[in-house]
Amino acid sequence: MVAQVIDGKAFAAKVRAQVADQVAKLKEENGITPGLAVVLVGEDPASQVYVRSKGKMTVEVGMNSYEHKLDVDTSEADLLALIEKLNNDPAVHGILVQLPLPKHLNEDLVINSIDPAKDVDGFHISNVGLLGTGQKSMVPCTPLGCLMMLRDHHGSLSGMDAVVIGRSNIVGKPMAQLLLGDSCTVTIAHSRTKDLPDVVRRADIVVAAVGRPEMVPGDWIKEGATVIDVGINRIERDGKTKLVGDVDYASAAERAGAITPVPGGVGPMTIACLLANTLTACCRSNGLPEPEGLTA
Ligand code: NDP
Numbered sequence: 001m002v003a004q005v006i007d008g009k010a011f012a013a014k015v016r017a018q019v020a021d022q023v024a025k026l027k028e029e030n031g032i033t034p035g036l037a038v039v040l041v042g043e044d045p046a047s048q049v050y051v052r053s054k055g056k057m058t059v060e061v062g063m064n065s066y067e068h069k070l071d072v073d074t075s076e077a078d079l080l081a082l083i084e085k086l087n088n089d090p091a092v093h094g095i096l097v098q099l100p101l102p103k104h105l106n107e108d109l110v111i112n113s114i115d116p117a118k119d120v121d122g123f124h125i126s127n128v129g130l131l132g133t134g135q136k137s138m139v140p141c142t143p144l145g146c147l148m149m150l151r152d153h154h155g156s157l158s159g160m161d162a163v164v165i166g167r168s169n170i171v172g173k174p175m176a177q178l179l180l181g182d183s184c185t186v187t188i189a190h191s192r193t194k195d196l197p198d199v200v201r202r203a204d205i206v207v208a209a210v211g212r213p214e215m216v217p218g219d220w221i222k223e224g225a226t227v228i229d230v231g232i233n234r235i236e237r238d239g240k241t242k243l244v245g246d247v248d249y250a251s252a253a254e255r256a257g258a259i260t261p262v263p264g265g266v267g268p269m270t271i272a273c274l275l276a277n278t279l280t281a282c283c284r285s286n287g288l289p290e291p292e293g294l295t296a
Contacts, residue, residue, distance in 0.1 A: 001223060004257040006149050012268035015148070015294065016061055016175040019275045022291045023062040026282070034282035036066035036120065036274075037086045040078065041105065041149050042072035043189050047098045054096070061275050066092060080113050087115040093285055094120035094278035118284060123170065131177050131296075140296045143175035144167055145269025146207055146228045147182070147296060153226060153258055158183040163190045165216070165246070166209035171230055175207050178296055185190040196220075208246035218251025226257040227252055230244060230266045 023161045036058045040051045045141045051067065058065035068082060079097075084094045101107050111119075122140035130137030150157055156161045158201040162184040166172035191198050200206055200220040207232035208216050221227060231246030245262030253259050260266055276294040283290050 001255060001257065003227070003253040004153075004258040005253075006226075006228075006258050006260045007263040008149060009071060009175055009268045010078040011149060011152065012145075012272035014271040015269070015276060016057065018291070018294065019272070019279050020061040022279055022294075025280075026288075027062065030200065032065050032282065033062070033091075034093045034278050035066060035091045036096065036278045037066040037068065037089075038094045038096045038098060039068045039070065039079070039082065039086075039113040040098045041070045041074050042102050044100070049157055051075070051098055051183065057275060058273055058278070061144065063275070063278060065091065067165035072102055073104075074102075076109070079105060079110060082288060083110070083113050089114075092118065093282035094118055094274075096121050096274065100224070101288065118281055120281055122174065122277070128169070128174075131174060134181055138281065139178065139273075140170055140174045141273035141277060142171050142209075142230060142266060142270045143178050144296060145266055145276060145278070146175060146230065147178045147291075148273070149228065149260065149266075150179075150226065151182070151268060156182075157205070158216075160184045160204040161187075161202055162205040162207065163187045163189055164207045164209065165196070165200070166207075166211075166230070168209065171209040172207075175209065175230075179207075181296065207245075210246045212246055213244050214246070216249040216252065217295075218248060218255050221252050221255040223255055224257040225255070227256045228266060229260050229262050230265060249295060257259055 011256050038051050041072050055065045055067050086095050097112050107175035111123045112125050116124045119138050122138040127137040162179045164172050164176045167188050167190045176186045179186045197220045207228045213235050228246040229245035233244050280295050
């Protein structure tokens with residue numbers, strides 16, 4: 001079997017177009033422009049790239065983008081004061097604090113100081129609890145993007161066996177919650193899991209979120225399974241720097257029914273879902289109906 005490629009880049013463009021349509025409608029019918037504030041502390045090069053592309057895409061879908069770049073030695077009190085200001089600013093519907101933060105800042109404290117209704121990353125403890133109890137929440141962008149691709153490919157996920165490899169708070173755990181919410185039978189695997197190959201071989205859906213280049217070989221994949229590769233790993237091969245996922249794409253594509261590539265799979269969906277979450281937050285805060293198909 002040669003797997004169908006799930007084109008995350010094309011799908012993300014579709015999601016962004018949907019968001020842009022809804023934003024235009026909001027402006028025309030309600031005079032509201034959704035606004036996303038992104039806070040970057042320090043000068044981590046990867047974070048700077050992410051923040052720049054988030055800002056660019058926010059503007060492209062017609063939203064307002066507010067970038068706050070703070071010095072690496074910004075005090076916790078000053079950062080919390082900025083978040084408080086953004087929490088109270090009616091023009092700001094979404095707030096994202098780019099992680100990781102410099103070591104002297106308490107990440108949990110900072111994230112939990114964001115108004116949960118504006119927490120478009122879905123990391124606030126209230127949103128984690130709401131998701132875990134199957135209530136309406138802000139859902140972390142990467143797992144939301146994975147869920148959208150899976151729903152688009154399969155329609156219903158009900159009754160499918162899903163294995164999520166990785167149990168981080170930002171990908172693995174929320175991914176598992178979302179799959180459970182869609183009535184999959186979910187296994188969460190991690191570094192202490194016994195017989196990982198056997199666990200993965202049972203899965204109709206494999207989500208790999210590990211951070212180890214090409215760790216999952218094709219012979220772990222059940223014939224016809226759907227593989228969602230969240231991993232982004234930079235490696236040197238043939239003298240060149242290359243991005244690869246957590247799955248060995250070439251061998252997995254020979255057995256899977258469908259697979260996301262790296263790059264061009266989950267990555268582009270993450271920013272598209274950030275924009276979708278900002279739109280959702282804006283609609284909720286104004287008592288307007290939520291955009292269809294853009295939430296969990
Ligand atoms: P973390 O490092 O926080 O978590 C990795 C998880 O993988 C842990 O739960 C760990 O288990 C598990 N793990 C590590 N080694 C093994 C192993 N040998 N066998 C089984 N499980 C193992 O990573 P993240 O969740 O933050 O990210 C995972 C990957 O996804 C990274 O490559 C990251 O770059 C990428 N990513 C991509 C995004 C995108 O937009 N496409 C967004 C976010 C992340 P344990 O808990 O036992 O240590």
